Amino acid sequence: MKKRIKKTYICKDIKDYTIDETILTDYHPKVGDVGIFEIIKIGKHKTVEDEDKRNARIIACDLMMAAFGNRYATAQFEGYVPDKCNEELHILGAGGIVGVVHSMHYNYIDIGPTTIRLVGLVKDNWGNVMNTKLNQQSNIASFTGAAAAETKVILSVGSSMDSGKTTSAAYMVNGLKNAGYKVAYIKLTGTAYTKDCDFNYDLGADITADFSDFGFPSTYLCEESELLDLYESLLQKVITIRPDYTVMEIADGLYQRETIMLLTNPRFKETVHSVIFSAGDSLAAINGSNNLTSWGLTPFVLSGLFTASPLLINEVKSNTMLPVLNIEELSANGVEILHKFENKGNLLKAL
Template identity: 55%
Template structure:
């Protein structure tokens, strides 16, 4: 009996396909190429996110549909597209991103990645490999910067992965809703998984979107032009609800490739009205603000994990003059009075 294919979230748009087994022996994949894999051993990922946005348990012998991609996650995995045909591949992200593991956080060294065997590529009626990014290419808009003039755009960035920027963004959304403003949320970069935009929606966002909506298994190693076009596209998607505010989260820390690329792009930053910087401790908060100033960005306010500690907040307040908000204060709308400040240094 043929095994049921467990389709991951990134492959949600793949409907009619056949499997080309021969291409598995000859084709080096591009980001977004869809394939079927057999689960060999279970490592870090014991579940994948399905097309129904449900966490599905996987066991050895299962067949999953996923897409090749990359990952940059300092607290988890670093992984890339294969440079040669391999016997084994790895789940890099639960949303369906598969590649070759390059490094992992020490906490996963013993567990390792979940290991897969490539069965074959999913192909269309013309025997072309189905690619999630190409499937959505008709939706992509060229960057113009005009969309940001229709709403106020707030950028949520952080010192590193797990510094609190997603929580900051979600509670900021909640604060806007509690003060009766229509709000949208965009997760602009990262590895596909809907958790962050789902949280923002649960916290009151009128509309949410992320890069996975247009077929990106990951944004790691994307070209700068591609990132700008992605921003334009997602902003247009959420603008249909006519939001007063759009909160945008960029993944990982400000030293990460795509984050730094966007923060130093004047065309992108020209459309940003305010920056909320999240940090895990007092040192990263203070030095993060100085690093942003070196990028000619004046952050609007601070939040993040360090605000859970009154002592850490006091250390920061003694060294930085910016407003500092706990997540409770963000939900109460306390940040509203500082969101109009300019983020650029004057010449």
């Protein structure tokens, strides 16, 4: 192939490869398998994030290196790794995740996904198809909970996709940093794209990490044990700087498969220091915080998109005793609220 190949972000660590164009018809791809794809028709994705985190424009006939993966995104696409690759494929995520769209949000019905086709499989020097997850497998640690004991893990969870949890995390990071703490940010679940890590770094995080650092195109349909090992591995990566606090975001809403799997796991919950809950409206804020409380993860603060509306804030405050902060207040007063929560917890332990 003489055309320049645009290497997407999820494939940034793929080196020393060859391209095999001979076995495409019968090949059954797995999550993380790497291929070279030709852009057929531009749809939702007009750019992909490249290995340097630059948004690279794509047009028909371009070639890109990407990885097969699944995606769960209620405001965008539901998509899966296909049984075979000799069919129309789609870009599922800008970080370089490809598969076949199963459903999409109404906003994209007329636009549709960007369609692609596989033109070659990326192989190593021994003739094996290269895989982003297998490429990092030796760096994955088994879950023990020990890494979480080296920092205080603040969860940022939300009622749904686009409920404001990344923004809440970033402004809490900012507040902690302004208070003189060393702070890490982790995105544990989601679909590979660096925007959330970059945002939290811009607002003060000393170090950031996410699941794609260990080769995961996404975490959708991962096993529970796999998620726990990934959690341990990401914590081990960030505690090298000895952060006082680690703000960790979990993607999507409380009822999403991986989210509820983690939030109801006793071993995982034991490692959590505190919780920020973000919601899009008052009903979601109240019901979501009640759900979290029933799981033993009562939030120390409520935030998210609903805090843009004074009326919604009043509705929430009329139905809960939990503190409600908008993003500016999270930065300015979030640490004070957190310390009150910590002191209350210490008092209960003493009693």
